[in-house]
Amino acid sequence: MLAPQVEIMLVAALAGAACALPGVFLFLRRMALVGDAISHAILFGIVVTFLIVRDLRSPWLLIGAAGTGVLTAVAVEALRRTGRVKEDAALGLVFPALFSLGVVGIARGVGNIHLDLDAVLLGELAFVPFDRLTWRGWDLGPRGVWVMGGLLLLNLTMILAFYKEWTLSTFDPDLAEILGFRPAVLHDLLMGMTALTVVAAFDVAGVVLVVAMLVVPPATAALLTDHLARMLGLSVLLGLASALGGYGLAYALDLSIAGSMATVGGILFALAFLGAPGHGLIAQARQAARQRRHLAQQMLVIHLLSHEGTEAEHEENCLRTLPLHLRWDPAFAARVIEQAEQMGWVVREGELLRLTEAGRQAACEIIGSNGGMMPLSR
Amino acid sequence: MPFFPSVLHEPPTPVDGLAIEVADLTVMYDERPVLWDVDWQVPAGVRMAVVGPNGAGKTTLLRSILGLVRPVTGSITVFGRPPAEARRWIAYVPQRTAVDWDFPATVLDVVMMGRYGHLGWVRRPGAQDRERAMEALAQVGMADLAHRQIGQLSAGQQQRVFVARALAQDAWLYLMDEPFAGVDAITEQAIVEVLRGLKAAGRTVIVVHHDLQTVPLYFEWVTLLNVRCVACGPVATTFTADSLRQTYGERAIVAL
Numbered sequence: 001m002l003a004p005q006v007e008i009m010l011v012a013a014l015a016g017a018a019c020a021l022p023g024v025f026l027f028l029r030r031m032a033l034v035g036d037a038i039s040h041a042i043l044f045g046i047v048v049t050f051l052i053v054r055d056l057r058s059p060w061l062l063i064g065a066a067g068t069g070v071l072t073a074v075a076v077e078a079l080r081r082t083g084r085v086k087e088d089a090a091l092g093l094v095f096p097a098l099f100s101l102g103v104v105g106i107a108r109g110v111g112n113i114h115l116d117l118d119a120v121l122l123g124e125l126a127f128v129p130f131d132r133l134t135w136r137g138w139d140l141g142p143r144g145v146w147v148m149g150g151l152l153l154l155n156l157t158m159i160l161a162f163y164k165e166w167t168l169s170t171f172d173p174d175l176a177e178i179l180g181f182r183p184a185v186l187h188d189l190l191m192g193m194t195a196l197t198v199v200a201a202f203d204v205a206g207v208v209l210v211v212a213m214l215v216v217p218p219a220t221a222a223l224l225t226d227h228l229a230r231m232l233g234l235s236v237l238l239g240l241a242s243a244l245g246g247y248g249l250a251y252a253l254d255l256s257i258a259g260s261m262a263t264v265g266g267i268l269f270a271l272a273f274l275g276a277p278g279h280g281l282i283a284q285a286r287q288a289a290r291q292r293r294h295l296a297q298q299m300l301v302i303h304l305l306s307h308e309g310t311e312a313e314h315e316e317n318c319l320r321t322l323p324l325h326l327r328w329d330p331a332f333a334a335r336v337i338e339q340a341e342q343m344g345w346v347v348r349e350g351e352l353l354r355l356t357e358a359g360r361q362a363a364c365e366i367i368g369s370n371g372g373m374m375p376l377s378r
Numbered sequence: 379m380p381f382f383p384s385v386l387h388e389p390p391t392p393v394d395g396l397a398i399e400v401a402d403l404t405v406m407y408d409e410r411p412v413l414w415d416v417d418w419q420v421p422a423g424v425r426m427a428v429v430g431p432n433g434a435g436k437t438t439l440l441r442s443i444l445g446l447v448r449p450v451t452g453s454i455t456v457f458g459r460p461p462a463e464a465r466r467w468i469a470y471v472p473q474r475t476a477v478d479w480d481f482p483a484t485v486l487d488v489v490m491m492g493r494y495g496h497l498g499w500v501r502r503p504g505a506q507d508r509e510r511a512m513e514a515l516a517q518v519g520m521a522d523l524a525h526r527q528i529g530q531l532s533a534g535q536q537q538r539v540f541v542a543r544a545l546a547q548d549a550w551l552y553l554m555d556e557p558f559a560g561v562d563a564i565t566e567q568a569i570v571e572v573l574r575g576l577k578a579a580g581r582t583v584i585v586v587h588h589d590l591q592t593v594p595l596y597f598e599w600v601t602l603l604n605v606r607c608v609a610c611g612p613v614a615t616t617f618t619a620d621s622l623r624q625t626y627g628e629r630a631i632v633a634l
Contacts, residue, residue, distance in 0.1 A: 028481065083408075161500050168491050171481045174472060175543075178444055178465050179495035226527045228482045 004129035007142050009247050011128045012261060014148035015201045016239030019213035020221075021155040022194045024228075024235050027218035028170050031087075034073060034191070035214035037095035039198045039207040041072040043102030051105065062199055069195025070188070072098060077187065125257040128204055144204045151200045158193055159232065166190065167228060205258055212262035213239055220269045223276040238268060296336045299326060301345055301363040304355045318351050389457035389467045389550050397422040397551055397582040398443060403452030405438050412438045416452070416607045423580050425573055425596065427587040427613075430603035431626055436586040437473070439603065440553045444470055456551060466495060469549035471540045473556050479529050479536060486524040488539050489514055492546030507546075514545035517575070518568045534565030541572055552576060552583045559588060570596055593617060 019035075026032050045068025046061050053060050072094055079090035133140040140146070159166075169176035169183040176183045194214070202210045217238035221231045245268075246261025253260075274281050303326060307316040316325055323333035337353065340346045345359030355363065400418040404411060413435040420426055428436050441447045443454060445461035456464035469492070492514070493507040515521045518538040523531070531539065537557055544552055557569050573596060576583050587593060593600055593613060600617050602608040602625040609621040 164494060164497070164502060165499065167483075167487075168494055171483065171488070172472070172477050172491065174444075174446060174476065175470065175491060177446060178468065178470055180465065181494070181499070222482070226482045226529070227484070228487075231482055 005247075005251070007129045007145065008125050008257065009244060011142065011144040011148050011204055012125055012243035012247055012257070013240050014145065014152050015205050015210075016213050016217070016243035016261070017236045018148060018152040018155050018239075019197055019201055019210060020217040020235035020239035021152075021159050021232065022190060022197055023214040023218040024221070024232050025166050025170060025190055026194060026214065027222065028228075029190075032215045032219070033088075033091060033211075034076070035194055035198055036207075036211045037076065037091045038069040038072050038191075038195050039202055039210050041095045041098035041102075042066070042068045042195070042199055042202070044068050044098040044105065045071075045102075047102045047105035062203070065199040066192075066195050068098065069198060070192050073191030073195065074188070077191075124206070125204060147200050148204065151197060155193060155197060158189075162186065162189070163229075205261075209258040209262055212265055213242070216262070216265040216269050217242065220265075220272045223269075223272040223279045226278070238265070242268060293336065293339065296328070296332070297340055297343070297345070298363075298366050300336055300340055301355060301359050302366060304346065304353060305360060305363040305367075308355060308360075314352060317353050319348065319353055320351060322353065389459075389464070395421055397424075397457060398584075399453075399455045400439075400443075401453050403439075403442060403454065404450045405435070405442055405447055406450050407438075411605060413442070413449075414606050416603075418601065418607050418610060420582060420584060421599070422457075422582050423577070424582060424599045425577050426582075426584045426599040426601060427593045427597040428584060428601045428603055429587050429590060429593060429625070430608075434604045434625075436603055437555055440470070440555055440584070440586065443553060444468060464551075467550040469544035469547040469552050471544045471552070471554040471557055473559070474533060474536050474540065479531070481528065483528050484524070485515065485520065485526050485528060485531070485539050486511060488528055489524075489542045489546050492543040495547060510548070511542070511546045514542040517545055517572060518542045519564070532562070534561040537561050538565055538568055541569055545572065550581055552581060554583070554585045556586050556588060558585075558592075573597075590622070 023032075023035070026034055042065040045064040045066075048068075049058075049061050049064025050056065075094045076087070076090045079085055079093065080087045085093065128142050128144045131143045133143045133146055165176070165181050165186055168179070169181060169186045173183040176186070198210050198214070201213065205213070217235040218231070220238050221234035224234055225231050242261050242265035245264040247257060249255065249264060250257040250260035272280065275283075277283055300322075303322075304317050307313050310316075315321060319337070322328070322337070323330045326333065328336070337346065340359070341348070343358075344356055345362055346353050347356055348354075396419050398418070398420040400416055403413055403416040403418070405413040412433075416435075416439070418439075428439065430436055438447060442449055443456060443461060445465065454461055457467060486508070489511040490503050490507060493503050493511060497503060497507070512521060512524060515524055518541050520535065520538050520542065523535065528536070528539065541554070541557060544554070558566055561569075573583055573585070585597070587597070594617060598613055599611065600613045601610040602616070602621050604625045608625045609616050
């Protein structure tokens with residue numbers, strides 16, 4: 001038997017990895033919040049199934065919940081296809097209705113039976129070691145490990161099997177249809193997988209954490225890579241990192257485990273948002289600055305070229321008046337000129353700025369390549 | 379190098395020599411007719427331009443042939459078969475704006491999608507598919523950009539990627555929706571070359587086109603469409619001031 005802490009970490013890590021897989025495709029289809037909708041709506045399925053079987057430990061509860069998840073996705077899609085409401089509104093219409101029916105069901109029908117709303121919303125990973133699977137008196141470990149392990153295996157198998165199909169139907173559903181890949185079926189399959197994932201994961205982790213694990217790792221991975229296969233792999237790693245990091249945080253500061261995991265996921269996203277190599281805020285600001293400088297160099301040489309050898313040359317191409325003519329801040333102009341000198345495009349002749357042969361050639365190339373139009377920064 | 383190294387899925391030769399036969403086709407969007415009682419015939423092996431004003435139903439006509447929209451009435455046959463059966467012989471080049479170019483994929487990834495129809499469910503593309511995709515990229519002059527992120531392409535390059543994807547499909551009927559819209563001269567030339575190659579290989583090409591000047595240069599057949607099929611035939615006899623006036627109203631005279 002493993003230590004309880006290890007068991008909790010194992011379940012959390014498995015859940016994080018399992019959620020990240022369908023999450024990537026939901027993210028790419030701009031359906032990230034479908035997980036949220038499903039996770040709320042399944043309460044209805046759980047209550048209805050409970051009213052039929054009258055047993056809180058019945059596996060039918062899971063099946064009823066997954067069924068409602070699929071029903072939610074189908075209802076949202078059907079509403080959207082009417083053309084009367086958009087996808088976001090359809091989501092907002094379906095899941096509160098089912099969720100509130102579930103809440104009413106708990107209050108009126110279930111009555112004195114313990115179906116705890118807090119546990120539904122937040123889950124309780126800390127209880128994982130107490131819910132064990134036994135077989136002929138043998139302890140097979142926590143039920144959560146088996147459920148989440150099975151789920152991860154299922155999701156992994158599905159993604160590997162239908163990687164090509166889901167990629168195509170996400171990028172270009174029309175082509176998928178033409179080539180005979182039935183995008184509607186693939187959509188339902190993804191919804192079914194999401195529903196099953198949400199149902200299985202929320203049992204151990206709660207609704208809020210499930211949504212966080214579906215959405216945050218893929219969104220973070222999308223900032224870090226432009227390759228789908230790598231995005232899937234990175235999402236799984238980020239899901240794992242959030243789970244383990246979150247557990248560490250919760251253990252160190254005595255916090256809610258689920259809350260800490262979502263927090264770590266959020267922190268990882270914030271780091272990527274700022275520091276990602278290509279899409280991060282810092283990298284983009286740097287690139288924008290580089291482009292501005294590059295464009296300024298081009299403007300400078302073209303300006304010098306167009307006034308070269310004219311009567312106005314001394315007025316236009318003079319170090320002192322250049323900032324005025326190009327409407328640049330003097331400090332910025334000084335920097336641009338300095339860089340142009342370093343590149344060997346211009347030389348100073350007292351107050352006058354002159355193009356070198358290389359600078360003249362560069363200016364001609366810029367004008368030529370743009371058909372005489374202003375150079376566009378690339 | 380032959381234009382199509384491997385010939386797969388050859389369609390039956392239609393008895394009357396027609397690639398497409400459309401009869402009494404009416405399509406509506408929300409009670410609004412987009413195509414009204416269109417009779418249309420496309421001989422196999424021609425390059426056909428489809429022209430007409432905005433909202434004339436050009437895209438809808440292509441999508442009907444692909445079976446992507448459900449007509450109210452009318453019949454469509456492609457190589458003598460209903461659209462659902464004929465799809466494997468058709469390649470579609472949608473408008474460039476039909477997809478999200480921020481999708482995480484490379485140029486080669488997208489062109490490879492043209493091969494998926496040959497693979498069927500679950501099977502992954504192999505070395506042969508990759509080779510065919512690279513050939514298609516070379517045919518549009520983009521082999522060196524195979525591993526470029528699609529989000530980094532210019533409009534013209536995006537259009538060429540779509541054309542290459544259709545070429546990789548090894549189809550017999552090519553439906554292209556505004557492939558020349560907003561592209562640079564290099565792309566336009568590349569697509570014209572592709573049209574020429576397809577014609578030489580005996581394929582049928584239907585292109586929704588907006589530039590009336592180039593119709594006689596790039597195509598030998600033309601369809602003038604404005605909700606109804608105004609005229610259809612060889613450019614030499616059909617592309618007349620009279621039929622253009624019927625399609626566009628008086629403005630067309632200035633355009634020519």
